[in-house]
Amino acid sequence: MSIYCKIGTVNSQKTSSLLATAKSYDLQNRKILCIKPSADTRDVGVIKSRIGLERECYTLEPEEGALTKLIIRYSEENNVDHVDAIFIDEGQFLSNENLKEIIILSAEHNFNFLIYGLTSTYTGEPFISMTTLMIFAKDIEEISNTLCTYCHSKAKMNLKLVDGKAVFEGDIVSVDKELYEPQYIPVCPKCFTKKMLENNK
Numbered sequence: 585m586s587i588y589c590k591i592g593t594v595n596s597q598k599t600s601s602l603l604a605t606a607k608s609y610d611l612q613n614r615k616i617l618c619i620k621p622s623a624d625t626r627d628v629g630v631i632k633s634r635i636g637l638e639r640e641c642y643t644l645e646p647e648e649g650a651l652t653k654l655i656i657r658y659s660e661e662n663n664v665d666h667v668d669a670i671f672i673d674e675g676q677f678l679s680n681e682n683l684k685e686i687i688i689l690s691a692e693h694n695f696n697f698l699i700y701g702l703t704s705t706y707t708g709e710p711f712i713s714m715t716t717l718m719i720f721a722k723d724i725e726e727i728s729n730t731l732c733t734y735c736h737s738k739a740k741m742n743l744k745l746v747d748g749k750a751v752f753e754g755d756i757v758s759v760d761k762e763l764y765e766p767q768y769i770p771v772c773p774k775c776f777t778k779k780m781l782e783n784n785k
Contacts, residue, residue: 587699587722589699590698590701591700593730593771596728600633603631617671618641621646621672629643631673648681651682670697673700686717703715706744706752732775
């Protein structure tokens with residue numbers, strides 16, 4: 585049926601919003617499938633928010649047909665003949681094959697997708713998966729309750745800190761394999777640019 589994108593920065597409670605909405609679907613006895621991409625290696629098999637909410641989920645692999653396989657598996661395991669909605673957390677990590685499948689299943693097979701994710705990387709570049717989905721989305725909701733860590737204006741970007749210093753290079757995905765523990769913070773475009781200029785000095 586439709587694709588709905590829910591976008592925000594880090595710490596904007598995207599996952600909490602997903603879990604709260606999923607719970608409301610449960611209370612209405614609607615059949616929902618919760619998924620997150622395998623590229624997110626934290627808490628495998630669980631969608632977990634920073635405020636302690638969590639829910640079991642299926643892991644979506646990047647290859648062609650993986651989403652259809654998950655839908656069939658969910659239907660068989662739960663003895664249902666339809667899925668009212670498919671919730672996807674960390675949508676920025678979806679593969680190109682995942683994107684194609686979401687778009688086709690939505691258009692040809694009337695599936696509803698609620699996809700939560702970041703729109704930009706810590707380097708300031710767009711996450712292609714989310715920006716692509718936004719083109720095909722019926723509705724885009726910005727979760728905009730987050731303030732810039734530095735100036736407290738509206739945050740729209742994400743900054744990566746290592747030992748307190750802004751970093752603009754490195755792998756976009758699977759950062760938990762690094763030897764250090766990075767910190768990601770929400771910032772406004774102005775403060776992001778200032779940090780980038782400082783880094784280039």
